[in-house]
Amino acid sequence: MTRAQFEERFFGTLKWISIVFFTAIALFPLLYMLALSFKPIQDLLLDPGKWWPTLDQISGFETYRAVIRPVSEGGFGFLTFIRNSSIVAISTVVLTLSVGILAAYSVARVNFFGRQAVSVGMILVYLFPVVIVAIPLFVMFSRMGLRDSLYGLIIVYLASTLPVTLFMLRGYFQSIPVELEEAARVDGLSRLGVIRKITIPLAAPAIAAVALYVFMIAWNEFLYALLFILEKRELWTLSLGVNQLNSQEVPKTMLMAGSVIISLPIIVLFFAAERFLTEGLTAGGVKG
Template sequence: MVTRLRHLARDAAAVVFCAVWAFPVYWMVNTAFKPYGDILRPRPGFLPWPFTLANFDDAVHKAGFLTDLRNSLAVTGSVVVLAIAVAFLAAVALARFRFLGRRAFLVTVLAVQMVPQPALLIPLFLSLKSAHLLNSLLGLTLTYTALVLPFTIWTLRGFLHGIPVELEEAALVDGADRATVIRRILLPLVLPGLVATSVFAFITAWNDFLFAYVTMKDQSGYTLPVWLVSFSTSTGTDYGGLIAASTLFALPVVVFFMLIQRRLVEGMTAGAVKE
């Protein structure tokens, strides 16, 4: 009886936690379908009635939406591919080879990961300026890649440590070269880890506002987080359009997560390996 009560209490606590966590998301979607007058009512309605799509129409036809959407997709996709490729090769080198400075490099990666990202804003800005990459999508892509690489390298190194070295040695004895071992053995086995780290890279690049706003001077190079600010002007804030735009902005992350959910769960559990 006591055990059953404990399970019920634990389940109830989990339900309450999930409800509190999900309520802001529900309220955002609920508000996006409300007429503007209902959004600012003193007594809020928990159902979007009367139902309207006017807020989404305003958001989609807002100046710069398609351009900034294209910029966000291009930058985020490039960051995910570049960061995963570089991090995987670096993790293989760190996990499988012994070389001078290896331990110092690992400590540096861990130290950089612990530095708050806003503290890196000025150094990255000056680096991009000296390289003539300010106000360019290439510079923004390299910035995001630099931000996510410490985490992805460290995480993928943990996944690779969980793969027995004997598998690679057996392949090498059978005549496979190092490139074949990486492509045919390591890549399939570390795929859950690649998926898990790609989610982090995707969310970091997709959601960032600060670096995109500071490094991009031309509005044609803005991304969607910066575009969301355009709903607030000196004359007021278009709350309906802003909330509808925020809902549209969150959709790609949800779709991306749903597509790789299975691999992500495998990656999270496989990454819990004690070295």
């Protein structure tokens, strides 16, 4: 066997081992989380190796009911948190897209003084430490009475997702043939009409990808929520709700159920739009 043949075989085998390894490390924690959200912790303590639940442990959805039930009925009030998270994430998506599409079009297509500076400035902002912005915002919002409100959270998420949106959409807008827009102008559309009737429909896949990203960022966010709304339980988003379950007094089964509740919508959305997302990610480079 020559060296070349040996390497062919060696790396050929190694490749499959690596594929199995990466699939396993990506998938196993989620399966484990799902299983443990049903498995009573006493059973697990008896034999940690038997982590999968039995059928009748699954059928009742006991832990999920307890997590979702309002506090007044002895639960953890997750229904409210789901509602808050949805309000915050959807509002952020709508606001970011309305402001971001116009801005991205401007940077991609319109000649104006300072266009380059704005592009570069936005990217720089995107690289700055979130904690540093959070401290003065905390002071500012406290003084303006915007702390302890979902509005405050939404506008902070708007500001932190705008640069990504601008960056990702700009590239896509530039790839749309300019002749299409010119033809529409000749046919009598105004400039705003062109954006509404030509650019937006043509960029629909990119816009969908950006919308999903912004949704994920707002849905998953933890630091700002912790700083701004911790003191008002009725305003908590899901991340604060799940964080509260991480305590000595709460069984880990509940913690895992909460984790499943916050992860499930994201995973479903991700699978629904995986192709857009992977393309969008490499086009823009998304902060993590």
